Amino acid sequence: MRTSEQYKKEIHLTGRIGLLITIVILIAVPIIICSVYDIFPTFKQFMLSASGLLAIFVPLTISEVISFTPLLGSAAYLTFITGNIMNLKFPCAKGAMDVAGVTPGTEKADVIATLSVGVSSMLTILVIAAGVLLLVPLRPILELPAIKTATDYMLPSLFGALALSLLRSTGEVQVKNVWMAGIVPFVLILVINLFVYSLVGLEGVALLLMIPLTILFAKILHKRGIIKVSYLEDKGELE
Numbered sequence: 554m555r556t557s558e559q560y561k562k563e564i565h566l567t568g569r570i571g572l573l574i575t576i577v578i579l580i581a582v583p584i585i586i587c588s589v590y591d592i593f594p595t596f597k598q599f600m601l602s603a604s605g606l607l608a609i610f611v612p613l614t615i616s617e618v619i620s621f622t623p624l625l626g627s628a629a630y631l632t633f634i635t636g637n638i639m640n641l642k643f644p645c646a647k648g649a650m651d652v653a654g655v656t657p658g659t660e661k662a663d664v665i666a667t668l669s670v671g672v673s674s675m676l677t678i679l680v681i682a683a684g685v686l687l688l689v690p691l692r693p694i695l696e697l698p699a700i701k702t703a704t705d706y707m708l709p710s711l712f713g714a715l716a717l718s719l720l721r722s723t724g725e726v727q728v729k730n731v732w733m734a735g736i737v738p739f740v741l742i743l744v745i746n747l748f749v750y751s752l753v754g755l756e757g758v759a760l761l762l763m764i765p766l767t768i769l770f771a772k773i774l775h776k777r778g779i780i781k782v783s784y785l786e787d788k789g790e791l792e
Contacts, residue, residue, distance in 0.1 A: 557660060561627070564667070568630025575634045608755075616761040626663035628670045635674045640708050645673040729781045734771035738763040 587593045594602070621643055622629045632642045647657075649669035655662040694700065742759055746752045752759050774780040 564627040564630075568627060571630055571634055612758040612761045613756060616764060620760070620764055624657045625666050625670070626658070628663065628666035631667065631670050631674060635670070635677070637677070641677070642670050642673055645669050727783060729783075730774070730779055731771070733774055733779060734767050737770050738767050741766070 617638055618629075618633070621632070621638060625632055625643070625646055628646055632638055632646070635642065646666040646669050649665050650657055650662050653661070653665050655665060742752070742763065745759075771780060775782070
């Protein structure tokens with residue numbers, strides 16, 4: 554039977570190898586296509602095309618790694634390899650941990666998050682394969698106004714479910730009034746976006762800047778006794 558330390562070493566080794574293979578494949582595919590068809594862009598063309606995307610996705614990716622990895626644990630490897638993090642993999646892992654009643658950051662949560670992301674990834678592949686095969690037959694149904702309206706509410710509903718999960722405790726630890734930590738960042742972003750400067754396209758930068766502010770505000774509220782962290786069982790309050 555593997556020990557906890559052996560599991561951690563093996564999962565981290567496997568995750569790093571998987572990430573390296575993924576990076577090589579992602580870089581190799583466009584290089585091979587450009588080589589076969591002799592359509593290599595110049596450096597200037599490459600930067601003109603990529604600069605806008607890099608400005609959006611580099612900060613967004615950094616902020617996702619910083620904010621999601623502590624909750625996902627070793628499942629972060631598979632999550633970042635398969636992608637679709639904010640609107641699928643993270644809600645799936647968080648939902649699985651809530652159902653299992655485990656605290657994020659624990660070994661149990663790590664295993665459950667890994668299993669849930671793995672199942673989610675396999676299911677995604679099956680759904681995409683079915684979608685490709687049934688795209689033409691289902692096209693008249695997918696173009697119905699009711700279906701289009703429903704799809705517009707899918708992402709908000711996912712984040713709504715995540716927001717509701719903050720109002721109840723899971724695992725062995727409960728955090729009271731944790732939602733208050735997001736008040737100042739939320740108001741600040743809202744004021745800036747409405748009255749100062751539009752943050753459309755700069756969501757990743759905004760998220761990256763709000764992470765340390767949220768942590769700082771949470772620490773202040775915790776010191777003042779507004780945010781309280783304690784065991785669900787009668788084991789006293791955590792400092």
